[in-house]
Amino acid sequence: MKNYKIAVLAGDGIGPEVMVQALKVLAVVSDQFGFSIQHTEALIGGAAIDATGAALPEATLTLCKNSDAILFGSVGGPKWTSLPPAQQPERASLLPLRKTFDLFCNLRPGQIYPAFAELSPLHPKISSQGMDILCVRELTGGIYFGEKGRTEDAAFDTQKYSVSEIERISRVAFEAATKRRNKVTSIDKANVLATSVLWREVVERVAKDYPQVQLEHMYIDNAAMQLIRAPQHFDVLLCDNLFGDILSDEIAAIAGSLGLLPSASLNGSNFGLYEPAGGTAPDIAGKGIANPIAQILSAALMLRYSFGEEAAARAIEQAVASTLEQGIVTRDINSASNYGTADVGAAVIAAL
Amino acid sequence: MKNYKIAVLAGDGIGPEVMVQALKVLAVVSDQFGFSIQHTEALIGGAAIDATGAALPEATLTLCKNSDAILFGSVGGPKWTSLPPAQQPERASLLPLRKTFDLFCNLRPGQIYPAFAELSPLHPKISSQGMDILCVRELTGGIYFGEKGRTEDAAFDTQKYSVSEIERISRVAFEAATKRRNKVTSIDKANVLATSVLWREVVERVAKDYPQVQLEHMYIDNAAMQLIRAPQHFDVLLCDNLFGDILSDEIAAIAGSLGLLPSASLNGSNFGLYEPAGGTAPDIAGKGIANPIAQILSAALMLRYSFGEEAAARAIEQAVASTLEQGIVTRDINSASNYGTADVGAAVIAAL
């Protein structure tokens, strides 16, 4: 029987409580589909800072290195906002993890689910047109990791991209498009940035290998506008690190259902980090009312991308869909709901 | 009698036809308020490329240098999209103008007008909360103008900011806030960028001179999200060049009424360039149905910021408000409307 080792980094706020549900779901599907998951928990983020002084302790990093994938909760909260920005839990745990494991590819689906279209701030004018976008974001390059510096009266950051960095993320986007609606919108600022001119060239070269996929280029400012005017226009969005950071959050806002959106950060050879798109929601932490769906769907993505357990991943996704259809949702999705975190988790398991 | 010399760069698409209305309005208010405006037209953008090979011909630049302000239409269109990005009309005319005249400060108001709230894609859920944002964007620094380069297999851009660059734009934002709702939201990515850490420091230092103004810092990704979830949260938005480019277009999309939004680009000592936030709208160019309001309001900003003719500026703004209240609007604002560009211009003049 296949055995997968996962590092479970639940983190802060609602992280631990939604993680419990995801682990229960994993236990059931692994039974059903004949594999086993061995999970080990470790400290990350604010909780790790409090316990060890570091947002990403050595022990946690070692565990990750000895694992086949990382299931990540969420990190940060009011307790740590007074730390300098570079030491804040989210940044100080995620950036080194991405770099250490070469997680160059971030996938963030953003959907308006027809049944929950009214969650969208764009309801009903625009939400009725629907939205189903996959944001493919480069995650280990660009201005995040280029040379930076500081003198007393000035500072600088460098955005650098190489052909191979652009090429590998482009391929992911085009491959994904062939399994979706065959359209890639590549985001850049080629009228201003040298890196964007290179970006366009490389994307166009890669596009030649995918004649069935329609490619369009769009400036970042125009994309920020068009996502609001016509989100249904987009299928796969291909972005560099910074533009992807901005647009994936804009897309999440348009969807209006952060609690339903998972994400995957991949290294191109099975290893990955999986986390909900939303944050730690400190205001509702510990109350048992947080939405566990994004965490459960993140676990499904892990089964798909890290373990190749496609059938098990689909089973989770279908169980989630049926749970949503039954209206078993937390209050962020339906303010009149009385279901809590555990109820939703149990419903997903019942539907498996 | 005061005499102001303005360079009129109408440009492409609907630029010339909306400019005609703005000039008529200027002629009337200058009469009423006892000053004169001497305007000279020159080529810019695509029209200039066609006629001279350059988007910003020497003669046009000379005219601008000999003028007290630039009233700009809009540039670009399908005819020139096949040019390399760096040679496209908009970029090749605006960036050198900004740099030549040190137009470091871009002001873009973004409003949901209660009477036209249904234009907003966020109608009715979010639009009902209203929006009245002034985006203050640094316009001559950052990654736009830093060192850039290219080898065969890589490219780079540099974002650089000095204390003095950040300080002067921050002051504009705080000054503006004191005349509005006393709140500044400063946008950065201080958890990743060295320039953003400096940005925060300088903004905080400037804030000390404005104890009545509430300052908050917000990461760019969060801002892209919160603008959609709660646009009423924002008063003055203070942004660097790139983040301001993105968020000002996001705000325009949320307003849903590009045809009503003017902008001003200032150098801190009266000289400025004034242009509508929208584009050349090639699909409706020459049909006499383009909305002239953004161009007319841009002329009002010119009277205010370059000439100190506050009363005349207000008179235009009030005439526009009354025209809108009467429902004399073009089809972009009310699809059932039969009013054209000239009708709206005439109505503004009648209301003066």
Ligand SMILES: CC(C)[C@H](C(=O)O)[C@@H](O)C(=O)O
């Ligand atoms: C915490 C921060 C550094 C991070 C990023 O900017 O990538 C976050 O916003 C994200 O998108 O995962």
Ligand SMILES: CC(C)[C@H](C(=O)O)[C@@H](O)C(=O)O
């Ligand atoms: C044309 C382009 C270079 C310009 C910019 O990015 O500043 C435009 O988008 C704007 O906002 O005026």
